[in-house]
Every structure is written in structure tokens, then in C-alpha cells.
Amino acid sequence: xxxxxxxxxxxxxGKFQALNKVNLTVEKGEVYGFxxxxxxxxxxxxxxxxxxxxxNEGEVKLMGQDPWHDAVKLHKKLAYVPGEVNLWPNLxxxxxxxxxxxxxxxFDIERREELIKRFKLDPTKKCGAYSTGNKQKVALISALVSxxxxxxxxxxxxxxxxxxxxxFRKCIKELKKGGKTVLLSSHILAEVEALCDRVSIIRDGxxxxxxxxxxxxxxxxxxxxxxxxxxxxGLENIDGxxxxxxxxDHAHFSVDAEKMDFxxxxxxxxxxQSLISTxxxxxxxxxxxxxxxxSLDEETGK
Numbered sequence: 059x060x061x062x063x064x065x066x067x068x069x070x071x072g073k074f075q076a077l078n079k080v081n082l083t084v085e086k087g088e089v090y091g092f093x094x095x096x097x098x099x100x101x102x103x104x105x106x107x108x109x110x111x112x113x114n115e116g117e118v119k120l121m122g123q124d125p126w127h128d129a130v131k132l133h134k135k136l137a138y139v140p141g142e143v144n145l146w147p148n149l150x151x152x153x154x155x156x157x158x159x160x161x162x163x164x165f166d167i168e169r170r171e172e173l174i175k176r177f178k179l180d181p182t183k184k185c186g187a188y189s190t191g192n193k194q195k196v197a198l199i200s201a202l203v204s205x206x207x208x209x210x211x212x213x214x215x216x217x218x219x220x221x222x223x224x225x226f227r228k229c230i231k232e233l234k235k236g237g238k239t240v241l242l243s244s245h246i247l248a249e250v251e252a253l254c255d256r257v258s259i260i261r262d263g264x265x266x267x268x269x270x271x272x273x274x275x276x277x278x279x280x281x282x283x284x285x286x287x288x289x290x291x292g293l294e295n296i297d298g299x300x301x302x303x304x305x306x307d308h309a310h311f312s313v314d315a316e317k318m319d320f321x322x323x324x325x326x327x328x329x330x331q332s333l334i335s336t337x338x339x340x341x342x343x344x345x346x347x348x349x350x351x352x353s354l355d356e357e358t359g360k
Contacts, residue, residue, distance in 0.1 A: 059122050061086050061208055061239045062107065067116035069102055069263075076102045077263045079116070084241055089234050091254035092243040099263040100243045101141065104212055107241075108138060121207060134162050137201035141213035141243075143193045147186030151179055151196045158200035165203045173199045176225050190217035202229055209233060212243045227252055248337050251278060278315040281336040284308070287329030296321060307331075312338075 062084035069077040077099050084090040094100050105111040107120055109129030118125055120132055145154050152174075159165040174181055177195045185193060194217045201209060215223045230253050233240055244250050250257055251271050258268045271278055279300060284290070286307045293299050293309065298317030303310045307328075313321050325333070 059086075060084060060119070061088075061121055062090075062241065063117070063119040064103070064107075065117040067103065067106065067118060068114050069099075069106065069111065070114050075263060077106075080260070080263070080265055082258055082265065082268075084239060086239055087234065087237045088256065089230060089240040089242060089254045091250035091257035092241060092260065093245065093247070093250055093257060094260035095245060098260045100260060101212060102263075103260070104138075104210060104241075104243060107210065108136075109133075135206050136208040136210060137162065137204045137206050138210045139194075139197045139201045139212065139214050141216055143190075143197045145185035145188070145193055145196060148184060150182055150184050151188065151192070152181030154185060154196050155181065155200045155203060159203045162204045162206060165205070170199070170203045173202055173229075176229075177222060191219065191222065194218055195222065198226060198229075202233075207239060209238060209240045210243075211240065213245065214242070215244070215246065215249060223249070247277060277338065279312040279338055280315065280318060281310070281312050281338065282321070283310045283334040283336075284325060285331040285333075286325065287331060290325065290328050292324060293321070296324065 060083050062082065064080055064082040067077055067080040067082075068075070080099070080103060082092070082103070092100055092103070102111065106113050106118060107125055109125040109132065112126055120128075121135060123132055125132055145151075149157070155170060155174075159170070177199060179192060179195045179199065183192075185196065188196070194214070198214060201211075215226055218226065227249070230240055230242070240253075242250060242254060254271075256268065256270050257274065257277075258265050259274075260266070267274060286309070289306050290304055290309045293302055293304070293311060296317065298314035299321060300312045300314075301310075322333075
């Protein structure tokens with residue numbers, strides 16, 4: 059039985075269609091990525107999964123149950139971290155962690171202390187005094203402290219510094235090793251690539267691609283900008299090099315991840331003055347592969 063099973067999910071806000079026949083299946087023990095820009099339909103899908111919104115059409119099963127009718131039972135088996143965290147300003151971080159943890163039942167006190175230490179959180183401060191990053195830490199610890207079947211994260215590293223992002227990634231890998239299921243919604247491609255077994259891409263309320271990162275190789279192309287001592291030749295004949303532009307001793311192109319080592323070795327023969335390697339962003343992905351007309355600034359909806 060799949061942990062999450064969504065078939066032809068459709069949702070309207072008035073006349074605006076936020077979701078159009080979305081299909082998504084997450085298996086037990088899988089870390090599943092759900093990516094798309096703001097307004098694409100990610101949060102709406104998650105809210106329906108959590109029983110916070112009623113669907114208009116389609117079928118949604120969460121651990122074999124209906125999230126709308128069986129929300130109370132299901133919420134004891136899952137932990138959720140929203141993208142925008144709002145906490146009680148007069149409670150301390152430790153009090154919020156304890157409160158949210160107890161809502162799902164008992165939790166391991168040693169696990170609580172370990173996570174507080176790993177995320178470098180001062181649990182004695184009131185939430186009203188926390189930065190955005192520290193509020194996010196409270197929400198993450200509150201979820202990770204619970205031993206549940208399913209963890210749902212919606213933009214979980216928002217506001218975290220790179221060191222804490224690394225701590226979060228390690229926690230997700232530990233959950234996977236323990237056989238837990240994770241649904242991760244993010245706009246950070248590198249984060250999803252590092253953690254997820256499979257990924258679905260949503261655009262304008264529709265799933266446009268699903269697969270592993272190996273199957274969706276174009277997601278992992280890295281942009282390279284290089285200045286060399288001698289004019290660069292031969293790149294146009296290398297499989298895996300795309301969008302090549304050469305101007306004498308300056309070149310710009312994108313390269314498939316599995317060809318990176320070969321391409322860099324090829325470039326060294328021309329003498330490298332500077333080389334800038336940039337992983338793809340979600341914005342670039344949508345513009346490059348899903349239509350030049352696409353613009354994040356024009357996105358509306360939920």
C-alpha cells in the first residue's frame with residue numbers, strides 16, 4: 059500500500075483552478091521531492107493531504123485513509139512543517155517543541171535534547187524574540203522529535219543558514235535509513251537532488267514531469283563560465299554539453315552531471331584563468347525547459 063496516493067486531484071478557488079487532475083504516488087520508505095515555483099499548486103496539494111482543504115474532484119488517500127474525514131487519526135501518524143512558521147510569541151521554543159510533540163503522543167526526551175543541540179537552538183528564549191531561522195528550527199525539531207510514519211516538509215530550510223541546512227539534510231537521510239517516508243516540497247533544486255529518490259514537477263496546477271534525477275537528467279545540468287589562456291575548441295563534439303557559446307578564450311555552456319569530470323579535464327589543456335560553476339536554479343529550469351514565456355513574477359494563485 060502506498061503511503062500517499064493522489065489520483066486526478068482537482069481544486070478550485072472560485073473560478074480559479076489551482077489544481078488540474080494531479081496524480082502523485084509516494085511509497086513507504088521513499089523520500090519524494092515535490093517542486094515548483096510559488097503559485098504552482100504545491101501548498102494547495104499539501105493542505106488537501108493534511109485535511110485542511112476540501113478537494114473538488116479526485117481521490118486522495120493518506121496511509122490508506124481519507125485525509126478529510128480521518129484527519130485526527132492521521133495527524134497522530136505524521137509530522138508537518140509549513141513554509142511560513144507562526145509560533146506563540148509568549149511561549150519559549152522548548153515549550154512549543156513539547157506542546158507540538160505531545161499532540162502526536164509521547165516523544166523521546168533524549169531525542170529532543172539531541173536535536174536542540176544539533177540545530178544550535180536556545181530553547182529558553184521566547185518565540186517572539188526568535189529570528190526567522192530560529193523559528194524554523196523550532197518547527198523542524200518539533201516534527202523530527204516525533205516517531206511517526208510520514209514527515210511532510212514545505213520549504214523546510216527557509217531562513218536557515220548553510221550549516222543548518224546541512225544538519226537538516228543529515229536528519230532526512232537518517233529518517234530514510236530508519237524506513238520513514240518523507241514528502242519534501244522545495245524550490246531549491248540542489249536540496250531535492252541531494253535527498254530525494256523521485257521527484258514530481260508541478261506547473262500551473264499540473265504535474266508536468268515525474269521520475270528519478272537519473273531519468274530527468276536535464277534537472278542536473280550545471281552552467282559553466284570559463285576564461286582560458288588559449289581559445290577553446292572541441293566542446294561542440296562532446297556529448298552532454300549544451301547551449302554552447304564560445305568567444306575566443308571565453309566560453310559559456312551547460313553540462314550534464316555525469317559528463318562534468320570529462321569536460322573539466324578537456325578544458326585544462328587550454329589553461330584555465332577562471333572557471334565559475336553554477337548549479338541550476340528552479341527559475342532557470344522552468345525558463346529553459348518549460349517555455350521562455352514562463353515568468354515567476356507573473357505567477358498568481360495558490
